[in-house]
Amino acid sequence: MAKPDADGVIHDIGFRHYDGARMGRPFVVRSLVADTLRGAFGIGRPGREKVTPWILVGCMMLPAFVMLIILVVGPGDEMPVEYNQYLIALQLVSALFVASRAPYALSRDLRDGVMPLYLSRPMTTRDYVTARFLGLTAGTTIFLVAPITLLFIGALLSELPPGEQITGFLLAIVLAAVLAVLISAIGLAIACFTQRRGIAMAGIVAVLLLTNGLSGVFYQILDSRGEISLAKYAVAFNPYGLVDGIGASVMGLTAGNDQAPPTTMSSGIIFVTVYLLILGVCALILGRRYRKVAAGA
Amino acid sequence: MLPVPEIETENLTKSFGSVTALSELTVDMPEGIVGLVGANGAGKSTLIKILLGLLPPTSGEARVLGFDCRTDGPSIREIVGYSPESDCLPRDVTATEFMVHMGRMSGLPTHAARERTADTLRHVGLYEERYRPIGTYSTGMKQRVKLAQSLLHDPQLIFLDEPTNGLDPAGRDDILDLISQIGHEYGISIVVTSHLLGELERIADHVVLIEEGVLQRSTSTSEATRLAGSVLVEVTERADEIVKALKKTKAKVAVSDAPDTFAVEVADEKVLDAIVAAAARLEVGLVRMQQRRHRLTEMFDDRDGGEDG
Numbered sequence: 363m364a365k366p367d368a369d370g371v372i373h374d375i376g377f378r379h380y381d382g383a384r385m386g387r388p389f390v391v392r393s394l395v396a397d398t399l400r401g402a403f404g405i406g407r408p409g410r411e412k413v414t415p416w417i418l419v420g421c422m423m424l425p426a427f428v429m430l431i432i433l434v435v436g437p438g439d440e441m442p443v444e445y446n447q448y449l450i451a452l453q454l455v456s457a458l459f460v461a462s463r464a465p466y467a468l469s470r471d472l473r474d475g476v477m478p479l480y481l482s483r484p485m486t487t488r489d490y491v492t493a494r495f496l497g498l499t500a501g502t503t504i505f506l507v508a509p510i511t512l513l514f515i516g517a518l519l520s521e522l523p524p525g526e527q528i529t530g531f532l533l534a535i536v537l538a539a540v541l542a543v544l545i546s547a548i549g550l551a552i553a554c555f556t557q558r559r560g561i562a563m564a565g566i567v568a569v570l571l572l573t574n575g576l577s578g579v580f581y582q583i584l585d586s587r588g589e590i591s592l593a594k595y596a597v598a599f600n601p602y603g604l605v606d607g608i609g610a611s612v613m614g615l616t617a618g619n620d621q622a623p624p625t626t627m628s629s630g631i632i633f634v635t636v637y638l639l640i641l642g643v644c645a646l647i648l649g650r651r652y653r654k655v656a657a658g659a
Numbered sequence: 660m661l662p663v664p665e666i667e668t669e670n671l672t673k674s675f676g677s678v679t680a681l682s683e684l685t686v687d688m689p690e691g692i693v694g695l696v697g698a699n700g701a702g703k704s705t706l707i708k709i710l711l712g713l714l715p716p717t718s719g720e721a722r723v724l725g726f727d728c729r730t731d732g733p734s735i736r737e738i739v740g741y742s743p744e745s746d747c748l749p750r751d752v753t754a755t756e757f758m759v760h761m762g763r764m765s766g767l768p769t770h771a772a773r774e775r776t777a778d779t780l781r782h783v784g785l786y787e788e789r790y791r792p793i794g795t796y797s798t799g800m801k802q803r804v805k806l807a808q809s810l811l812h813d814p815q816l817i818f819l820d821e822p823t824n825g826l827d828p829a830g831r832d833d834i835l836d837l838i839s840q841i842g843h844e845y846g847i848s849i850v851v852t853s854h855l856l857g858e859l860e861r862i863a864d865h866v867v868l869i870e871e872g873v874l875q876r877s878t879s880t881s882e883a884t885r886l887a888g889s890v891l892v893e894v895t896e897r898a899d900e901i902v903k904a905l906k907k908t909k910a911k912v913a914v915s916d917a918p919d920t921f922a923v924e925v926a927d928e929k930v931l932d933a934i935v936a937a938a939a940r941l942e943v944g945l946v947r948m949q950q951r952r953h954r955l956t957e958m959f960d961d962r963d964g965g966e967d968g
Binding site for chain 1: 711713714732733734736737738739740741743745746747748749750751752756760761763764765766767768769771775778782792808812813841844845846
């Protein structure tokens with residue numbers, strides 16, 4: 363029998379059974395959300411997984427940092443850009459972030475065949491997809507809110523009227539979350555189809571950014587036919603334009619798009635309806651895809 | 660005491676369209692190590708998925724540790740472990756990170772997941788390599804990680820689907836020893852599948868054989884091999900007289916090629932007494948009485964032969 367001794371000899375203490383708490387499904391899902399969020403920034407992952415997200419974080423923060431310095435040092439008594447406009451102006455960077463992180467959240471588990479291990483845990487396929495979505499959305503929201511927080515600090519330091527700034531900042535945070543939900547959902551709905559991250563990334567960039575061109579084309583066509591009021595809805599064809607439209611029409615923010623979206627009550631309803639429709643389609647795609655994955659797992 | 664059935668199925672049927680993966684399967688699996696044997700495509704993996712509550716059966720009932728597989732999937736999966744047949748390990752994280760994550764996915768609080776990760780990796784012999792990315796592991800090491808993740812949360816029962824896949828004979832023996840240790844020393848019941856009966860007979864307490872979704876046989880291995888076994892007897896002299904004496908008691912005796920050696924089929928314990936008694940009466944020395952367990956493979960071969968004939 364092994365007995366404690368002073369020699370520091372390692373004894374095989376045998377297999378230890380566990381009689382502590384088993385936390386159940388809500389804890390499992392929360393843990394998976396946290397894992398996805400960490401993964402979005404490469405935390406706890408090998409070095410090369412940190413490179414892309416942190417370069418993008420840098421790109422996202424840099425303009426805000428420059429603006430902060432100008433605000434504090436320069437003579438200006440006006441914000442160079444509204445908080446929500448910053449989100450639209452840097453859409454290239456946040457689109458690349460989602461394009462790189464959505465495949466990391468899903469394609470990796472598909473490629474390495476990890477799904478059966480998740481599904482053999484006390485959770486469901488739906489729990490898995492929901493957790494991945496919430497984690498990526500949280501990561502994207504943080505990614506979007508970080509630079510406008512820098513702007514806000516700049517505004518406070520340069521003693522711009524705080525009331526106005528706080529309202530603008532808080533509304534932009536809400537808009538950032540609205541945007542993060544949409545682009546994360548689109549990113550995941552594309553990423554779930556392929557195990558190849560490169561392909562998923564290209565697909566997501568195409569949908570998030572090239573649809574901008576589509577909006578432009580529709581705008582030009584409708585505009586040339588004299589349908590100006592209709593042409594203003596063309597922004598709804600791309601995710602950033604759509605969210606900008608929601609900001610302008612529902613939240614009363616100054617639009618970041620050149621082709622200013624309509625700001626009426628009815629246009630707000632239309633934009634929100636399109637927004638929810640897209641989310642519904644993404645949920646449908648993910649649901650169908652993962653039913654297949656679960657059956658094959 | 661009769662072994663308690665940990666898994667019970669009754670008329671369990673699973674069809675995928677026109678393909679029947681499992682047909683009217685009624686079987687009890689006791690605690691200990693159960694070998695689930697069948698050719699590829701016999702329905703082993705389908706059965707495991709139903710038992711995990713991941714796949715609804717077309718008809719029939721299945722219960723695991725008292726839980727209904729149709730309705731209590733998450734409860735079953737909390738106290739059951741599973742290692743799938745396919746590759747299932749992320750390449751870019753270390754075994755430790757992967758295990759801690761999987762522990763939390765089983766509902767272990769983070770500190771418990773960390774503690775048990777180190778312990779479990781030591782048990783499967785991966786303690787030194789635990790901070791290396793899994794992508795750099797050999798096939799044998801990956802099989803150990805797969806085993807470890809199924810064991811991490813101290814389940815009452817684990818399902819191992821073809822755990823020796825892709826291993827060389829030495830690696831296969833190592834994994835089988837490890838499984839035997841888990842099942843017999845750690846007190847965790849195991850259902851282990853293989854398409855090779857031969858490799859499971861060494862470690863399994865009970866064997867369930869299925870073919871094309873139909874139950875062929877469900878037997879306790881000790882019972883099966885003890886009763887169907889034989890002893891090899893070697894005496895100092897007069898072997899033929901002992902053989903004659905034994906044949907009078909209606910024992911089945913086969914003469915061996917070696918001098919003064921013969922084999923006796925052991926129908927029950929009395930046969931052994933008869934051998935000793937005969938040797939004593941003729942005053943010859945018993946050199947050895949060696950139990951020759953029938954190999955399970957032979958047993959099943961007999962059955963197949965019988966059916967064909």
